[in-house]
Amino acid sequence: MEFNFTPENLERINTEIKKYPKKQAAVMAALYIAQEQNGYITNEIMSKIAEILDMHPHDVLSVVTFYTMYFQKPMGKYHIQVCTNVSCMLRGAYEIWNQLREKLQIENLEVTSDGKFSLEEVECMGSCGTAPMFAINEDFYENLTKEKVEEIINSLN
Amino acid sequence: MIKIVLPDIENLHQLDVYKENGGYTAVKKALTQSPDDIIDQVKRSGLRGRGGAAFSTGLKWSFMPKTTDKPKYLCVNGDESEPGSFKDRQIFEYNPHQLIEGILISCYAIGAKTCYIYIRGEYHKWIRLMQKAIDDAYAAGLVGEAMKTTFSTDFHCDIYIHKGAGAYICGEESSLMNSLEGKRGYPRIKPPFPAQNGLWGCPTTINNVETITNIPPIINNGWDWFASIGEPKHPGTILFGVSGHVNKPGVYELPSGTLLTEIIYKYAGGVPGDKKILCVIPGGSSMPPLRGDKLEGVKMDAESLKAAGSAIGTGGIIVMDEDTDLVKVLARIAHFYHHESCGQCTPCREGTGWLEKILKRIIAGKGSVNDLDLLITVANQIEGNTICALGEAAAWPVKFMVERFRDYFEKRVNKEINLEVANKVHSMRHSAITVEEIQH
Ligand SMILES: Cc1cc2nc3c(=O)[nH]c(=O)nc-3n(C[C@H](O)[C@H](O)[C@H](O)COP(=O)(O)O)c2cc1C
Ligand code: SF4
Ligand code: FES
Numbered sequence: 001m002e003f004n005f006t007p008e009n010l011e012r013i014n015t016e017i018k019k020y021p022k023k024q025a026a027v028m029a030a031l032y033i034a035q036e037q038n039g040y041i042t043n044e045i046m047s048k049i050a051e052i053l054d055m056h057p058h059d060v061l062s063v064v065t066f067y068t069m070y071f072q073k074p075m076g077k078y079h080i081q082v083c084t085n086v087s088c089m090l091r092g093a094y095e096i097w098n099q100l101r102e103k104l105q106i107e108n109l110e111v112t113s114d115g116k117f118s119l120e121e122v123e124c125m126g127s128c129g130t131a132p133m134f135a136i137n138e139d140f141y142e143n144l145t146k147e148k149v150e151e152i153i154n155s156l157n
Numbered sequence: 158m159i160k161i162v163l164p165d166i167e168n169l170h171q172l173d174v175y176k177e178n179g180g181y182t183a184v185k186k187a188l189t190q191s192p193d194d195i196i197d198q199v200k201r202s203g204l205r206g207r208g209g210a211a212f213s214t215g216l217k218w219s220f221m222p223k224t225t226d227k228p229k230y231l232c233v234n235g236d237e238s239e240p241g242s243f244k245d246r247q248i249f250e251y252n253p254h255q256l257i258e259g260i261l262i263s264c265y266a267i268g269a270k271t272c273y274i275y276i277r278g279e280y281h282k283w284i285r286l287m288q289k290a291i292d293d294a295y296a297a298g299l300v301g302e303a304m305k306t307t308f309s310t311d312f313h314c315d316i317y318i319h320k321g322a323g324a325y326i327c328g329e330e331s332s333l334m335n336s337l338e339g340k341r342g343y344p345r346i347k348p349p350f351p352a353q354n355g356l357w358g359c360p361t362t363i364n365n366v367e368t369i370t371n372i373p374p375i376i377n378n379g380w381d382w383f384a385s386i387g388e389p390k391h392p393g394t395i396l397f398g399v400s401g402h403v404n405k406p407g408v409y410e411l412p413s414g415t416l417l418t419e420i421i422y423k424y425a426g427g428v429p430g431d432k433k434i435l436c437v438i439p440g441g442s443s444m445p446p447l448r449g450d451k452l453e454g455v456k457m458d459a460e461s462l463k464a465a466g467s468a469i470g471t472g473g474i475i476v477m478d479e480d481t482d483l484v485k486v487l488a489r490i491a492h493f494y495h496h497e498s499c500g501q502c503t504p505c506r507e508g509t510g511w512l513e514k515i516l517k518r519i520i521a522g523k524g525s526v527n528d529l530d531l532l533i534t535v536a537n538q539i540e541g542n543t544i545c546a547l548g549e550a551a552a553w554p555v556k557f558m559v560e561r562f563r564d565y566f567e568k569r570v571n572k573e574i575n576l577e578v579a580n581k582v583h584s585m586r587h588s589a590i591t592v593e594e595i596q597h
Binding site (some may be wrong): 019021022024025026027028029031032053055059062063066067068069070081084085086087089090091122123124125126127128129130131135138139140 | 243337342357485
């Protein structure tokens, strides 16, 4: 199945390309735009991006696999990223992590059967001073307590 | 209390408020002086990088070639992924225009017409805030071609944000450049250094967000003003991020050389339940940990911390109280470096895995005193044998934690600390997790 960017997204990629002297530098941005459009990165997407940016598809793949924020399989509608690094750990991050694993009945990088939630254990997110924290898609939730976690998750639909 | 980077001014993130408070006058002043003059003032100010290595900023700038046909670049490092560090995001949120003004002055000094701000991908919100400030500055003719007219000058400079995608290693400067070029973030072998051969083979300077934000006040108030603040060998203020077991975690901008105990007890409100401090990591997770009973008199600047057996790093202070299970903390740190190793060098790729494995063995109650020596041996084999400093970052916490807390670790492997108890009275604030649960 061939992948095509929407005209608006192609325009966004062109804007990104103009920021740099070499097209390849826009690959990370192009991958973000593709992931936004499609939910995750497929081989067809990588071929398309390679074509647009004059790259070899393998070089696109090596970028996709190097960074943790590109997914090669669909994740949940709400992708929950829990930081368990030191500063968060010292303030109860594993409790939050275990609470979510139990509540959603999924493990790291798994998706609930209804496709609503996915869970990821992540490294320091820069919220050490407001720990513990998680991010849901692009939003940070900080100074979490077990009660707050319940409330936040239950409020999502 | 003097604030240079994050002044207490409401709505300072808005362009008009920033301008009302003297914003964009420093760049105007700088553009009437020669680039060499600017570099000289920054050198004399004593400003040292806030990204980890505390290298002289003016000196770094002076490495940029004066005569070259190639374009030159400034990269501002906002990857901020060192565990315990959360300061640069405050600048994106509360004082983005001072960063932009600092970029303009820095680019003028080193002769760059393009600056990329590399911001970690997870900082979606802060990328939006920073982009808004950049857009406003463009619209006001303060950045780009239009600045020629605004400031009546020949100089102009463009600023772009490059969004990362989740890789700690991309904060390392040569990895950052590869990432920017659209490649895997593999660190490069040095030399050549970025000033000779950086982005796309062109002369490049890489500086931390906080470093560049210090530039406008230095130009406006004079290098001698800046040099007189805090510790003379590492002057200015530092954004200290305090986290872990303190009552008031947060970012505190204080003069360099402020006592570590003062930061913890006076500013961060002390330790909950008035517990004793077991351990403090003073500069982000890569820096050697200090014993809680050796904090008296330790000052927070590069030279004083070196003398105390650690380093200033990114100024991220992680506090652990007496009930903290250090083995679990260290295992978590080791897991981080193993996960983040890019895998190019064998000592780092394999060694970080070994460190994690041995520490997990100790957590599971299967460790021995030999394992403690083994940890130090493995750490020593990583240190100094790798392409980039992630090797040291992985080795230091293990080596120094085991050395400095040998008593604690021996008791732990000799099972003089009941595992049941260690698991209960462990580092988490609220309750305990079982051994199995940490084996994620
Ligand atoms: C593994 C590793 C990660 C790093 N991460 C960062 C970072 O997130 N932000 C940063 O400014 N510097 C980071 N650094 C330091 C940079 O390589 C570089 O020294 C710094 O950005 C230079 O800026 P400065 O001179 O203004 O401090 C890192 C270094 C290493 C080895
Ligand atoms: S030291 Fe580690 S992170 Fe750095 S280049 Fe080598 S393998 Fe990669
Ligand atoms: S350790 Fe969790 S945000 Fe930094």
